[in-house]
Structure formats: C-alpha cells, structure tokens
Amino acid sequence: MRVLVVTAVPVERDAVTRASGPGGDVSVHTVPGAEIHRAGPYDVLAGGAGPAAAAASAAFALASDRYDLVISAGIGGGFAGAAPVGSLVVAGRIGAADLGAETPAGFVPVTELGFGRVWHFPPRSLVKAAVAATRAVTGDVLTVSTVTGSARRAAALRTAHPGAVAEAMEGFGVAEAAALAGVPVLEIRAVSNAVGPRDRDAWRIGEALAALTEAFGKLTPVLEGWIHHDRNDS
C-alpha cells in the first residue's frame, strides 16, 4: 500500500513520519514540485499552508506515482462542544467554508450558483474504521483561508455549517487534487486550539503534533485492511 500524506508545514510532516517509530527509516525523494519523505507506507509532503498550495503540491505528487489513498493531515482548530483541544478529528466531509458569493440574502455556496463543489466525501467505511482505531471525533471539517479569530466568525461558520467540528486550511485543496486523480481522500486533524477569539498562548501545538504521531501509528493497520479488503464497500 502507498499512502500520500499532505501536511502544511515540516513539523507536521515529521510528526507523521515519526509514527514509523524511533528507528524507522525516512528516505527523502524529490519529484517535480515536491519533496517527499517516505516512512513505511507513508509518502509525506509538506506542501505549504492554505488550500491552493495544498492542491498544487498534492497534484504534483499524485502525478509522480500511484497512490491508494491521500490524507490531508495536521493540526487544526476545534469548534467548542465538538472537538476539544487535544482531541483528534477524522473528517466525515471536507468542505470549503466560504466558496461562494455574498448576496443580500446572505452567503450562497457556489453549488447554488450552478457551478463548482463545496464538499468532498471520504469513504464512509474508511472514516468509520479510522474513528474506531483512533477514538477520534468525526464530523465536517471546514477549509478556511483565514484562521478564525473571533467568537462572531466562529458562530457564523457554525450557523452556515451546523455539522462542523473543526477547521483547518488545506483539506479541501488536497481533496480537489485527489478527486482529479481518482484517489480516495481522508482528512485527519489533531486539535491544537479552539476556533474562536485569537489566543495564541492557548495553542497546544506540541501536544497536537504528538497526538498526530500516535494517530498515524494506530492507523497503519487500519489503512492496510481497508485498502486490501474493504475499499469497495464504501
């Protein structure tokens, strides 16, 4: 099995490759547009922050090799009451939070304007297996271009997307590239901060990165099983 994991930054990439264990070999391969760190079944790429960088780097990597699955992974913000700091989230749906138009009647997603898409759907059987293995929270994970920094914006996002449990900045971009390549997608976020008023001192990035490493360690056999036995059940 080969799994492409796309993170935003190198510390997230290294948190994933560490899942192979302290003695686990990591080899570095350069392909056009991407530096890939290979550890066990994972080809991990720090593709940059935001949906555009994530989509571009994922597309380059997907064009360079054959993959069974693509995962957007990293830290993220959790919505109050749904995903506390320190928890892990597996996306049931991956959504573009603000891809649409502002109208006198409020925000209208591009799909209601007659084009594009705003949701990607990871395979349900894979989400179920990943949640069971990691004891993660599941729900909608929103992709935003601006980290939410106020209670008002957090409430507006929750109103527009009642199923949202977390936000991050890359999932939708990775999912667009995966869809074009015809490869299933998953998004996994370790919650480093609450979505809401900006309080940088309260971010728990180290703990979230440790949770990401632990999660990938638990996921390896689950992904193997899904790819080899269950992928046609979703």
Ligand SMILES: O=C(O)c1cccc(C(=O)CC[C@H]2O[C@@H](n3cnc4c(=O)[nH]cnc43)[C@H](O)[C@@H]2O)c1
């Ligand atoms: O404000 C800062 O000082 C600061 C320092 C380090 C990183 C940041 C980020 O904004 C990182 C964004 C990065 O991490 C993901 N992420 C984490 N929490 C959130 C969030 O609440 N909302 C959106 N994205 C988040 C995201 O995927 C980026 O890759 C800030």
